[in-house]
Amino acid sequence: MKRLSIYLMAGPDTPELAAAAVAGGADLLEIGFPFSDPLADGPVIRLAGERALAQGMRTHACLECLAETRARVEVPLIPMTYASILEAYGYELFQTDAQKAGATSLIVADLPIEAAPELRRVQLVAPTTPSERIRLAAQRTDGWLYLVSLTGTTGARGEVPQQLAGLVERARGVTDMPLLAGFGISTPEHAAGAAALADGIVVGSRAVEVAHEQGPAALREYVASLREALDRDAGAPPGEPRVARPDQPSLNHSGA
Numbered sequence: 001m002k003r004l005s006i007y008l009m010a011g012p013d014t015p016e017l018a019a020a021a022v023a024g025g026a027d028l029l030e031i032g033f034p035f036s037d038p039l040a041d042g043p044v045i046r047l048a049g050e051r052a053l054a055q056g057m058r059t060h061a062c063l064e065c066l067a068e069t070r071a072r073v074e075v076p077l078i079p080m081t082y083a084s085i086l087e088a089y090g091y092e093l094f095q096t097d098a099q100k101a102g103a104t105s106l107i108v109a110d111l112p113i114e115a116a117p118e119l120r121r122v123q124l125v126a127p128t129t130p131s132e133r134i135r136l137a138a139q140r141t142d143g144w145l146y147l148v149s150l151t152g153t154t155g156a157r158g159e160v161p162q163q164l165a166g167l168v169e170r171a172r173g174v175t176d177m178p179l180l181a182g183f184g185i186s187t188p189e190h191a192a193g194a195a196a197l198a199d200g201i202v203v204g205s206r207a208v209e210v211a212h213e214q215g216p217a218a219l220r221e222y223v224a225s226l227r228e229a230l231d232r233d234a235g236a237p238p239g240e241p242r243v244a245r246p247d248q249p250s251l252n253h254s255g256a
Helices: 014-024 043-054 059-070 083-089 091-100 131-140 163-172 188-195 205-214 216-234
Strands: 003-009 028-032 077-081 123-125 145-148 179-182 200-203
Touching: 003 014, 003 043, 003 179, 003 205, 003 216, 014 028, 014 059, 014 216, 028 043, 028 059, 043 205, 059 077, 059 083, 059 091, 083 091, 123 131, 131 145, 131 163, 145 163, 163 179, 188 200, 188 216, 200 205, 200 216, 205 216
Parallel strands: 003 028, 003 200, 028 077, 123 145, 145 179, 179 200
Antiparallel strands: none
């Protein structure tokens, strides 16, 4: 089965939005912890981060949001943030507190592979990453490897990035880890095209946009359209519940 990860920015409405995304078919949820200088993020997520900061979503508030979200969903929850936040909070303390709040792993967008080896996290690789570093990232990643499908920031694109096929091929050559592709994926057509290459997809900017502009019901419908495209491509029956089950292990263990 192809995996579907949805990114949402931490905020007062996130627990309700997360429940809607899971109801629509999300297998994993990434919860963004806003940062004032998000180098990897495009305009949609940058703006979402600015809104979150204006709402008082500092690290402690984001951890409370994570705990509230965990109370609503059973799928893996993965905070996604930047190294400066962990530097200020303390790496070990952040990991401990995030796990207490229900996090099942962590993504730190700008933390090099070699840094903080004790910090269990999902590693990211890009089309510009040499194959030997992809191998190293796969050895150190937590559960799956995040494929940044293009060189650039997050945000919707007109088509599946052409660089993705080559990145998947190189990653397959050095690891058996599940590969989830993100950055630039926003439509059901994108979802099916990217998942035909990788083991699943990550959708961020468009999910954040729908959630902000149209609310939980529209987000559920949008995620369901992605889920349907993935299941159709994989030949799976549509509409099957997506929660962690013994016969369907999650990429990162659920904390529920």
